Amino acid sequence: MEKLKFAFFGTPLLASQTLDILKENGFIPAVIITAPDARSGRGMNVNQSPVSAWALKHNIACLKPDKINEDFVNRFKKFGVDISVVVAYGKILPEDLIKIPKFGTINIHYSLLPKYRGASPLESALLNGDSVTGVSIQQMVFKLDSGPILASKEVPIHINDKKDDLRDKLTNIGANLLSDTLPKIIKNKIKSQTQDESKAIYCAKIHKEDGELDLEKGDPVKNYNKYRAFYGWPGVYFFIKPKNGKKAKQNEKIRVKIKEAILQDNKFIIKRVTPEGKKEISYEDFLRQN
Numbered sequence: 001m002e003k004l005k006f007a008f009f010g011t012p013l014l015a016s017q018t019l020d021i022l023k024e025n026g027f028i029p030a031v032i033i034t035a036p037d038a039r040s041g042r043g044m045n046v047n048q049s050p051v052s053a054w055a056l057k058h059n060i061a062c063l064k065p066d067k068i069n070e071d072f073v074n075r076f077k078k079f080g081v082d083i084s085v086v087v088a089y090g091k092i093l094p095e096d097l098i099k100i101p102k103f104g105t106i107n108i109h110y111s112l113l114p115k116y117r118g119a120s121p122l123e124s125a126l127l128n129g130d131s132v133t134g135v136s137i138q139q140m141v142f143k144l145d146s147g148p149i150l151a152s153k154e155v156p157i158h159i160n161d162k163k164d165d166l167r168d169k170l171t172n173i174g175a176n177l178l179s180d181t182l183p184k185i186i187k188n189k190i191k192s193q194t195q196d197e198s199k200a201i202y203c204a205k206i207h208k209e210d211g212e213l214d215l216e217k218g219d220p221v222k223n224y225n226k227y228r229a230f231y232g233w234p235g236v237y238f239f240i241k242p243k244n245g246k247k248a249k250q251n252e253k254i255r256v257k258i259k260e261a262i263l264q265d266n267k268f269i270i271k272r273v274t275p276e277g278k279k280e281i282s283y284e285d286f287l288r289q290n
Contacts, residue, residue, distance in 0.1 A: 004186060007081045007101070008051075009089040011035040014171045016050035018087050018108070021175035027182060029060060031079045035090055036064040073097055083185065085178065086140065095142040103185055105140040108174045110167075112136060112152055114200040117145035122166055124203040126229035129221065131157055133166070135174040137181050139192060146200070148192035151181045159263070162231040208234040213258070220268035227261050227268075243290050256286070 008019065008029035015034075022028070034051040048056075055062035061079075065072040068091060077100060084105040086093065098105040111121035112134035125133040134154045141147040155169055184190045211234045213223050227236045239253040259280055260271040270283040275290075 004083070004182065005030045005079075005081045006182070007031045007033060007076070007079060007084040008087070009033045009084060009093070010051045010087040011049045011090045012088050013050045014167060015087040015089075016054040017171050018175040018178070019051065019054050021172065022179060023058070025176070025179035027179060028058070029085070030081055031061045031063065031076075033063045033065070033076075033089070036066055068092075068094055068097060073100070076100065083182070085182075087174075093140070098140050098142060106150060106178075106181075106185070107138050107140050107145075107147070108178055109136045109138055109145055110170045110174065112154065113138060113145060113149060114195040114197065116201055116203045118203040119205040120203045122163060122170065123206055123229040125157060126161070126163060126166065127225050129225050133157055133170070135170055135177055137174075137178060138195075144202075146195055146197070148194055150185065150190050150192055151177055153177050162228045164232055206230070206234060210234065211236045213238045215268075220266055221263065223268045224261065224263040227258060240290065 004027070006027070006029055008015075008022075008031075010016070010018065010032075011034050019029070019032075032051060032055040034049045034055070037046050037048045037052065039046055052062055052064065054060075063072070063075070073094070073096060076097065081101050083101045083103040084098075086105060086107040093105065109117075109121065110133070111117075111125065112132075113136040115121075116124045116133075122133070132154055134152055136149055137151045138145065138147040138149055153173055155166075155173055157166060161169075181190070211226070211230045213226060213236050215223070215238050223236075230236050235257050237255050237257045239255055241253050254276040256276065257274040258270055258272075259274055262269050262271065272280055273283050273286050274280045275286060
């Protein structure tokens with residue numbers, strides 16, 4: 001497999017972690033394509049993606065196109081790769097780019113397709129309280145997550161798994177499954193499986209406002225599942241009227257972020273919170289102060 005020449009499209013940390021595992025298994029991309037550097041923070045510092053940093057560290061050619069246009073496609077063709085691998089790249093690839101490599105383009109998707117096609121498969125499995133999810137490697141076509149399945153593997157979800165826990169599991173399993181699958185693709189030893197369109201379930205992109213909880217009327221188990229699914233970003237929160245302070249006088253509500261919670265006897269028990277404009281404290285202390 002030393003002769004395999006592949007391109008890698010990816011952007012976030014899980015994509016760079018996938019590259020680590022691919023490298024451990026003897027697979028190093030000929031070219032990496034990732035999101036452009038972005039400015040952020042008060043000083044508007046330039047920040048590169050984790051995948052860009054990985055490419056720099058390992059001295060791999062790295063392209064950061066603002067747009068996937070004709071100029072980029074022509075530049076990409078010059079690398080002459082056998083196959084392209086996509087892991088959370090963040091942009092839709094045009095059909096002509098997907099078809100350029102001899103063996104096309106494949107993608108790691110973090111669900112058992114056709115379930116949870118779309119932008120938030122990991123979060124959706126947790127939101128719905130699933131006990132099992134998985135990883136699928138699909139042959140990409142120009143229709144959202146609907147290409148033939150080349151390989152898949154089930155992954156159990158523990159009741160205490162939060163998003164970062166599940167993401168780590170899926171990243172590791174997905175990268176190793178990809179390492180096992182690549183040689184089979186090149187040797188034409190894969191029997192692809194067409195997805196059953198009648199079983200397709202789509203999941204939407206997560207937005208910050210999706211994290212709001214109703215502690216009074218909301219279902220405790222659903223609140224806990226949302227806490228697990230949105231752990232880190234966007235996080236979950238609730239609004240409350242403060243007993244004192246400027247906002248209390250104005251009869252305004254403050255946003256309280258839930259930092260730690262558990263499910264016990266089907267009760268959603270909050271452990272730690274960060275009130276708006278304040279430092280993280282225990283929920284008991286917060287209630288005493290409010």
